[in-house]
Amino acid sequence: MSRREAPIVGLRAAAYRVPTEAPEADGTLEWDATTMVTVHVEAGGATGFGYSYASRAAAVLAVELLVPVLEGQEALDTAARWRDMIDALRNQGRMGLAACAVSACDAALHDLRGKLLGAPLADLLGRRRDRAPLYASGGFTNWVDDRLRDWTDEMREAGFEAIKIKVGAEIGREAARLATARQAAGETALMADANGACDRKGALRLAECLADHGAVWFEEPVSSDDLDGLRLLRDRGPAGLEIAAGEYAYDAWGFRRLLEAGAVDVLQADATRCCGITGLMQADALAWAHGVPLSIHCAPALHLQPALCLQRLRHVEWFHDHARLEAMLLDGAPEPESGMAAPDPGRPGLGLELREADAEHFSVWQGRAA
Ligand SMILES: [Mg+2]
Numbered sequence: 001m002s003r004r005e006a007p008i009v010g011l012r013a014a015a016y017r018v019p020t021e022a023p024e025a026d027g028t029l030e031w032d033a034t035t036m037v038t039v040h041v042e043a044g045g046a047t048g049f050g051y052s053y054a055s056r057a058a059a060v061l062a063v064e065l066l067v068p069v070l071e072g073q074e075a076l077d078t079a080a081r082w083r084d085m086i087d088a089l090r091n092q093g094r095m096g097l098a099a100c101a102v103s104a105c106d107a108a109l110h111d112l113r114g115k116l117l118g119a120p121l122a123d124l125l126g127r128r129r130d131r132a133p134l135y136a137s138g139g140f141t142n143w144v145d146d147r148l149r150d151w152t153d154e155m156r157e158a159g160f161e162a163i164k165i166k167v168g169a170e171i172g173r174e175a176a177r178l179a180t181a182r183q184a185a186g187e188t189a190l191m192a193d194a195n196g197a198c199d200r201k202g203a204l205r206l207a208e209c210l211a212d213h214g215a216v217w218f219e220e221p222v223s224s225d226d227l228d229g230l231r232l233l234r235d236r237g238p239a240g241l242e243i244a245a246g247e248y249a250y251d252a253w254g255f256r257r258l259l260e261a262g263a264v265d266v267l268q269a270d271a272t273r274c275c276g277i278t279g280l281m282q283a284d285a286l287a288w289a290h291g292v293p294l295s296i297h298c299a300p301a302l303h304l305q306p307a308l309c310l311q312r313l314r315h316v317e318w319f320h321d322h323a324r325l326e327a328m329l330l331d332g333a334p335e336p337e338s339g340m341a342a343p344d345p346g347r348p349g350l351g352l353e354l355r356e357a358d359a360e361h362f363s364v365w366q367g368r369a370a
Contacts, residue, residue, distance in 0.1 A: 006075040006116055007042030011067050012368035013039050013104070013285050015056035017360050018325050025142040026166040034321050035364070036329070037062075038354055039104040041112050043075035047355055048112025052272040053299060054100035055366040058092055061101040064090060068370040070105070070229060076116060078109045082278045099250035099275050106276025107302060107350065114349030121305035121349055125281070131342035132307040134300065135191065138320030139165025144177060151320075152184035159338040161315065164191035164217065169198045171209055178213040191217035200229045210243030211238035219244045219268070230263035242266050247297040252282040259290040266314060270297035276303065277306050287312040299324040301333045304343050305350050316341070329359050 017035045024031055037058045041048045052058055067318045069084040085105060089098045111300060136155035139148055148165070153299050155163045165181050167174045182190060190217050198206055203221035210218055220236065224245040230305035240305045246268030249255045254274070258264050267290075269283035281302075288295040293314035296303045300318050326333040331353040334341040343351050 001011065003050060006046075007072050008043045008070050008075050010042040010368065011039065011063070011070055011105070012095045012366070013037065013059035013062040014363060014367070015365040016362040017056075017364045018328070018331070018362045019262075020321060021324070023142065024140040024321070025167040026193065027141060027195040030142075031062065036325060036327055037100065037104055038359075039108040040354075041070070041075065041105065041108040043112060044116050046115040047108070048075070048108040048114055048349065049116060049352060050104045050107025050109070050111055050276070050350070051302060051354075052100040052104040053301075054097055054272075058100040058104065059365055059367065060098045062097055062105055063367040063369060065092060065098075066105050071250075071369060072114070075109060075112050077104070078113055078278065081109050082106050082276065086275065095250040095254075096258070099279075100273055103274065103276040103279065106278050107271065107357060109306055110277045111349035111352070114224050118348055120343060120345065120347065120351060121277070122251075122308040122343065125306060127308050127310040128311065129308050129313075132304060132313065133161055133342045134314045134318040134336050134339050134341055135162040135164060135315045136160040137164040137165070137193075138319045139181060141168045145180060148177060148180050150185045152181045156185055156188045158336065160188065160192050160318065161339050162189035162217070164193055164219070164317070167192045167194050167197070167210075169194070169202050169206070169207065171202075171205055174206065177210050178209065178215070182213045189217075190215045191219070193219035194221050196223035198221045202225070202230055202231055203229070207233060207237040207241055211241050216240060217242050217244055217266070221248075224248050224258070224263075225365075227257065227261035227263045230258075231261055234262065244268055244295060246270075246283070247273070249274055249283070251279055252286060255283045255286045257277045259286055259292065264292060266293045266295050268295050268297045271303060271306060273301045280306055280310075284310045284312055298322050299326075300341065301352055302350060304334050304341055308343070329355055331355055339350055
């Protein structure tokens with residue numbers, strides 16, 4: 001197909017609320033379901049698919065606020081479409097749900113571009129590698145003893161390069177959980193994520209406890225809004241413990257704030273939140289310019305193609321809930337092999353399709369442009 005022949009003719013969005021296997025918790029939240037917001041964009045006889053993990057409100061936002069600036073415009077011009085979406089949200093508050101809506105649309109447009117041009121997204125962005133290293137992520141704070149031991153054991157046997165568990169602020173309880181996970185992880189690196197549960201002093205104490213159990217990564221020890229607190233942990237915490245954050249950076253300005261404050265040893269980024277594939281590539285450029293590695297947060301299926309192209313990639317998070325949900329609902333969802341994932345080379349774009357008949361059962365909202 002030649003250029004300028006693929007005007008966007010339709011966009012629909014939906015939300016699917018999928019119950020977890022059992023109630024789950026981290027250091028600051030509890031949940032029993034995960035909501036996937038999906039976007040389908042049509043142009044040139046093809047349909048692009050993208051998604052985010054967010055409230056159904058992000059799907060409403062996409063239909064009400066982004067369709068008017070996308071319909072009729074050239075689908076192949078993803079940079080122009082991205083900028084139009086960003087500008088359209090000026091008065092809505094671009095962070096949070098609005099950024100998630102842009103993210104799902106931008107991913108769908110990149111998928112559509114790959115389908116229109118007949119190439120996997122990694123071929124269009126330019127590959128740096130053929131497969132992506134994964135780390136296992138789960139170990140919820142309501143998992144103790146057998147449940148935590150069995151899962152950690154399973155992840156070690158599956159060959160992931162590292163295993164991450166959630167931790168809370170209570171040192172005594174966490175010391176016991178860390179000992180359980182450490183024993184089951186064997187030689188595999190152990191990582192921890194507090195989801196901002198600690199105050200600064202508590203985080204410093206927990207950092208020592210993590211180091212005592214051989215952990216190498218401490219994610220959001222304090223709120224990621226507390227840039228000085230993250231910097232304090234970097235400067236005063238154990239030398240072998242990397243400080244990571246970035247999952248709540250919703251655009252390049254958010255990544256820039258974390259990096260300029262010297263708040264992270266490793267930057268995290270999530271294309272389902274940070275304004276899409278476009279935003280993820282911007283995060284990679286910022287990580288490059290600040291000399292830090294970039295670790296991909298959640299949604300492993302959506303991230304696999306762009307991860308192959310990132311200059312600063314450390315690894316991709318194989319998050320328990322999302323890996324389960326993506327295997328349930330998406331054709332083309334990757335299957336890890338010895339802790340690595342590679343996309344199917346025969347699938348264009350992101351290489352993913354929503355199995356709508358399977359998803360229907362979980363539908364909580366569907367809409368399209370009037
Ligand atoms: Mg996290």
